[in-house]
Each structure stands twice: as C-alpha cells, then as structure tokens.
Amino acid sequence: MPLVKAAVESEIARLELALEEARQRVKPFETRYGISSERFATDMAAEDLAGRDDEYIQWAGEFILLQRLQTKLQNLRRIRYG
Numbered sequence: 001m002p003l004v005k006a007a008v009e010s011e012i013a014r015l016e017l018a019l020e021e022a023r024q025r026v027k028p029f030e031t032r033y034g035i036s037s038e039r040f041a042t043d044m045a046a047e048d049l050a051g052r053d054d055e056y057i058q059w060a061g062e063f064i065l066l067q068r069l070q071t072k073l074q075n076l077r078r079i080r081y082g
Contacts (some may be wrong), residue, residue: 005054005081017074029059037063 026037033040033049041063046056 001081003048003060008076012076015069019069019073022069026066049068
C-alpha cells in the first residue's frame with residue numbers, strides 16, 4: 001500500500017502544480033475583461049471579446065483544462081487507504 005499511496009501523492013503534487021499554472025493562464029483574461037472564468041463560460045460569446053474567436057477559444061480551452069484538473073485533484077484527494 002505504501003507504493004500506491006506514494007504514487008497518488010506524487011500525482012496530487014503534479015496536479016496541484018498544473019492547476020496553479022492553469023490559473024495563471026486564465027488570470028490575464030479575467031483581469032482584461034473584469035469577470036471570472038465561471039461567468040465567462042456561462043455569459044460570454046466570441047463576439048464579446050476584443051480578440052474574437054481566437055481569444056474565446058484560448059480562454060475557454062484553458063478554463064476547461066482548469067476544471068478537469070480540479071476534478072481529478074478532488075477525486076485523488078478522496079482516496080482513503082485501509
């Protein structure tokens with residue numbers, strides 16, 4: 001079991017780093033438009049952004065990645081060892 005626990009802890013550390021990097025990539029968009037990525041995802045369209053489609057796709061992609069990383073991290077943190 002120690003080997004499995006060590007592997008899970010290593011993956012948690014890797015995901016925490018990746019999550020922080022993803023947050024840093026969405027931050028400029030949030031600052032530029034003055035809204036959270038959550039609000040962007042629900043309320044905005046490409047036409048609302050100065051960079052149009054390219055900027056929309058980039059922000060949306062980074063936000064989707066951020067959400068997936070959060071989900072994976074939450075799932076790993078739920079693991080309990082007997």
